[in-house]
Amino acid sequence: MNGFIQVFAERQDVLWEKVWEHLQISIIALVIATLISVPLGLLLTRKLNIAEPVIGVTAVLQTIPSLAVLAFLIPFFGIGETPAIIALAAYGLLPILRNTYTGIKEVDPALKEAATGMGMSSFRRLSRVELPLAMPVIMAGIRTSMVLIVGTTTIAALIGAGGLGDLILLGLDRGGDANLILLGAIPAALLAIVLDLILRLFERTSAKSGFRSLVSLLVIAALIAVGPLLFSSKSQNDLVLGAKLGSEPAILINMYKLLIEEETDLQVGLKPNLGKTDLVFSALEEGSIDIYPEFTGTAIVSLMGEQAQSNKEQEVYQQAAQGMSEQYDMAYLEPMQFNNTYAVATTEELAGQYGLESIGDLKQVEDQITAGFTLEFNDRQDGYQGMKEVYDLDLGEVRTMDPGLRQGAISNGEVDIIDAYATAGYMVDLNLKVLEDPENLFPPYQGAPLMRQETLDQYPEIEDALNQLGGKITGDQMREMNYEVDFEDRSPETVAREYLVEEGLIEE
Amino acid sequence: MITFTDVSKTYPDGTAALNNINLEVKEGELLTLIGPSGCGKTTTMKMINRLIHPTDGTITIHNKDIKEYNVHELRWNIGYVLQEIALFPHMTIEENIAIVPEMKKWKKKDVSARIDELMQMVGLDPEKHRKRKPSELSGGQQQRVGVIRALAADPDIILMDEPFSALDPISREQLQKDIRNLQQEIKKTIVFVTHDMDEALALGDRVCLMKEGGIVQVDTPQNFLLHPADDFVRDFIGGRKSPWLTAVDVIMDQSGSRIFPYHDFRQGLIPDNGAYVLTSEKGVYQTGVTDGREVMLPVLTNGTVLREAVSEFEKGSHRILPVIKGDQLVGTLSYKDIVHYLKEKSDEEQGAVQL
Numbered sequence: 001m002n003g004f005i006q007v008f009a010e011r012q013d014v015l016w017e018k019v020w021e022h023l024q025i026s027i028i029a030l031v032i033a034t035l036i037s038v039p040l041g042l043l044l045t046r047k048l049n050i051a052e053p054v055i056g057v058t059a060v061l062q063t064i065p066s067l068a069v070l071a072f073l074i075p076f077f078g079i080g081e082t083p084a085i086i087a088l089a090a091y092g093l094l095p096i097l098r099n100t101y102t103g104i105k106e107v108d109p110a111l112k113e114a115a116t117g118m119g120m121s122s123f124r125r126l127s128r129v130e131l132p133l134a135m136p137v138i139m140a141g142i143r144t145s146m147v148l149i150v151g152t153t154t155i156a157a158l159i160g161a162g163g164l165g166d167l168i169l170l171g172l173d174r175g176g177d178a179n180l181i182l183l184g185a186i187p188a189a190l191l192a193i194v195l196d197l198i199l200r201l202f203e204r205t206s207a208k209s210g211f212r213s214l215v216s217l218l219v220i221a222a223l224i225a226v227g228p229l230l231f232s233s234k235s236q237n238d239l240v241l242g243a244k245l246g247s248e249p250a251i252l253i254n255m256y257k258l259l260i261e262e263e264t265d266l267q268v269g270l271k272p273n274l275g276k277t278d279l280v281f282s283a284l285e286e287g288s289i290d291i292y293p294e295f296t297g298t299a300i301v302s303l304m305g306e307q308a309q310s311n312k313e314q315e316v317y318q319q320a321a322q323g324m325s326e327q328y329d330m331a332y333l334e335p336m337q338f339n340n341t342y343a344v345a346t347t348e349e350l351a352g353q354y355g356l357e358s359i360g361d362l363k364q365v366e367d368q369i370t371a372g373f374t375l376e377f378n379d380r381q382d383g384y385q386g387m388k389e390v391y392d393l394d395l396g397e398v399r400t401m402d403p404g405l406r407q408g409a410i411s412n413g414e415v416d417i418i419d420a421y422a423t424a425g426y427m428v429d430l431n432l433k434v435l436e437d438p439e440n441l442f443p444p445y446q447g448a449p450l451m452r453q454e455t456l457d458q459y460p461e462i463e464d465a466l467n468q469l470g471g472k473i474t475g476d477q478m479r480e481m482n483y484e485v486d487f488e489d490r491s492p493e494t495v496a497r498e499y500l501v502e503e504g505l506i507e508e
Numbered sequence: 509m510i511t512f513t514d515v516s517k518t519y520p521d522g523t524a525a526l527n528n529i530n531l532e533v534k535e536g537e538l539l540t541l542i543g544p545s546g547c548g549k550t551t552t553m554k555m556i557n558r559l560i561h562p563t564d565g566t567i568t569i570h571n572k573d574i575k576e577y578n579v580h581e582l583r584w585n586i587g588y589v590l591q592e593i594a595l596f597p598h599m600t601i602e603e604n605i606a607i608v609p610e611m612k613k614w615k616k617k618d619v620s621a622r623i624d625e626l627m628q629m630v631g632l633d634p635e636k637h638r639k640r641k642p643s644e645l646s647g648g649q650q651q652r653v654g655v656i657r658a659l660a661a662d663p664d665i666i667l668m669d670e671p672f673s674a675l676d677p678i679s680r681e682q683l684q685k686d687i688r689n690l691q692q693e694i695k696k697t698i699v700f701v702t703h704d705m706d707e708a709l710a711l712g713d714r715v716c717l718m719k720e721g722g723i724v725q726v727d728t729p730q731n732f733l734l735h736p737a738d739d740f741v742r743d744f745i746g747g748r749k750s751p752w753l754t755a756v757d758v759i760m761d762q763s764g765s766r767i768f769p770y771h772d773f774r775q776g777l778i779p780d781n782g783a784y785v786l787t788s789e790k791g792v793y794q795t796g797v798t799d800g801r802e803v804m805l806p807v808l809t810n811g812t813v814l815r816e817a818v819s820e821f822e823k824g825s826h827r828i829l830p831v832i833k834g835d836q837l838v839g840t841l842s843y844k845d846i847v848h849y850l851k852e853k854s855d856e857e858q859g860a861v862q863l
Contacts, residue, residue, distance in 0.1 A: 110592035113559065113594070116583075117557055117559055118583060118584075118608055118611075119579075119581070119582070120580075120611070129596055132598045133597070
């Protein structure tokens with residue numbers, strides 16, 4: 001509890017900013033969902049034969065996992081708030097649509113007949129009789145959607161939309177830091193409760209005034225959400241650097257930014273914590289971001305769909321650079337020194353007990369140990385699938401889990417070995433032992449800036465600026481920097497600046 | 509005024525609701541439509557305001573095909589009272605009443621005055637009830653509002669679809685009385701659907717009995733009782749009707765043998781003994797005469813049922829009472845007429861007088 005209060009006090013400024021972003025995205029999405037669903041629902045009550053298919057379509061939209069919708073939208077809308085709002089609005093359609101349709105349909109038929117028999121036109125009947133009577137049901141639908149949207153908005157952080165999800169993701173990335181996760185989750189829940197209360201107030205008045213209160217509600221919401229956007233003009237950046245979720249990519253893009261701004265006149269914007277490889281690479285292709293640090297091994301296996309043809313770092317880089325250029329017309333600058341390859345790690349204690357030095361040594365205890373692997377590692381040829389073949393292993397139990405949860409699992413003894421990234425900060429913190437890979441199963445994973453060729457053609461000066469990092473940063477240095485960000489709570493920018501100053505790459 | 513010519517209704521699934529109906533509703537009359545359920549009485553009524561469209565035939569109002577009217581304007585001029593009452597629960601009483609006047613773009617002031625007038629007419633205090641919601645009123649009060657809502661924009665025609673069937677017996681009786689009085693005041697053309705034969709006979713200037721989508725008999729209540737067209741009509745009436753609930757205009761003496769013009773009495777042209785009733789030249793009841801002396805007599809309206817008429821006789825010592833409809837004297841009722849009628853009824857029922 002004390003920990004939580006401390007985190008709250010430290011991050012209060014960020015919190016309010018995130019709450020505001022969260023509110024903004026949620027409300028815009030809700031307004032759009034309402035503006036689509038209510039009129040559509042009304043239309044459906046007049047065209048009964050197409051009602052069920054249309055409602056079915058919105059139901060399908062709802063069954064698609066929200067992350068998948070986000071990923072699907074990136075090629076069209078890039079990253080940031082726009083695709084997030086589109087996905088969230090699509091998500092919120094069903095409850096409003098269904099309740100509008102049902103609410104209107106279930107108005108007492110005698111009342112409808114009375115209205116018709118008294119000579120009301122279809123529109124007048126709708127606005128004076130059916131809508132006011134269906135209003136509580138419609139508002140209930142809007143409230144359901146609101147809760148759905150406010151909750152799902154946390155996932156939008158993965159595509160750089162901001163909001164409270166940023167805090168939750170950060171918490172997850174730092175090995176399930178409960179305080180950080182709560183700092184994101186509790187305000188999100190409170191936000192849902194407060195908005196629900198406001199909507200309930202409107203629901204009361206809506207029973208009387210019907211149409212008008214719905215319209216005024218939408219106008220007020222739209223003003224709250226869009227108003228600030230009209231006044232804040234975003235500064236234009238020449239380049240936007242993206243980064244995957246985590247401290248290491250965040251530190252690297254801060255270094256890129258500092259170097260580019262030192263050496264050239266370009267303005268650089270940052271979009272850290274963008275989720276996983278697929279999302280970030282889609283954003284790069286689409287143009288929402290211009291550069292991001294990618295690992296050579298990942299480029300070959302995930303992006304090019306090939307296997308590394310060598311285990312030598314330089315050859316792997318050559319293969320990746322050539323493939324990215326040929327397949328995607330992308331430029332891949334010089335890699336840094338550290339190799340953040342997959343590693344299989346265990347505790348010093350267990351290693352001492354069984355004399356574990358290399359991955360092959362696991363064979364003798366394969367039935368007794370439990371492994372905690374990421375989904376991705378578990379499935380990859382240069383991951384557990386390869387381990388089974390190359391080292392002839394068949395581990396007794398493998399649990400798949402989110403990357404951020406592995407360190408917690410091994411530190412409290414739930415699992416005995418984990419897959420790890422060689423430079424991860426927690427390797428230092430938990431004093432883990434990396435098992436050697438004498439067969440070179442894991443290809444080198446060296447970080448290097450990846451960008452579209454056209455970006456490089458447009459700003460050729462960035463090549464020299466970024467290549468200053470080529471061959472720099474050892475594994476130990478990277479690990480130490482990650483540790484400082486993850487466990488000492490220093491900002492990636494400060495850590496990046498300190499390193500560059502120390503290396504004499506920029507002025508203090 | 510409303511004329512059905514060869515009207516039929518067949519639903520898409522092939523069921524025939526109406527077969528070749530021909531019917532004329534006269535200006536200012538209250539026509540009750542009655543028959544067993546499924547006979548087509550409600551269908552017939554709902555065709556008048558175009559809630560149901562005939563598959564064949566034409567319906568005219570004022571000699572103009574109803575299809576040629578703008579459907580909304582047609583409905584604004586046809587009041588509609590529903591069985592379910594169907595007041596809009598989210599509107600106040602005054603808002604409910606104001607619906608059609610507002611659509612007809614009446615001035616606010618006129619609408620407000622009209623609301624007061626109508627509410628007073630049915631005994632609802634405007635001060636107290638105007639701003640209330642329908643749910644705060646009793647069932648009887650709600651249907652009163654339902655009736656005046658239909659009257660609000662002063663329509664020529666009013667359709668009533670079993671308006672009192674959902675009410676308790678006391679409210680129903682009261683509202684029937686109100687409708688009868690109202691009809692005498694406002695003289696609207698009313699088409700009134702009911703499944704209650706007593707109600708049909710008591711309220712209707714004429715009654716239209718339907719069966720299986722066709723009309724069996726259209727006639728005055730008296731003729732229904734005196735000259736039923738066939739066994740179906742006889743069963744339909746007989747099975748439901750206690751003679752004590754018969755309206756006096758069925759029982760009364762319509763021959764006029766006991767009615768004399770007032771000026772004949774002044775000129776001494778009527779017998780010295782016996783009881784008689786005097787009228788003006790315009791047929792308005794004036795006074796009674798017993799054994800040559802003028803007497804004030806209680807007046808029976810035509811819908812009064814026999815039981816009430818008898819208690820009226822018991823209160824005084826009159827031998828004869830006048831029966832009026834509107835302001836017209838339509839007949840006289842004496843003990844002799846009553847006994848004659850009850851005897852006839854008892855014969856029909858094999859000697860058992862139903863109570």
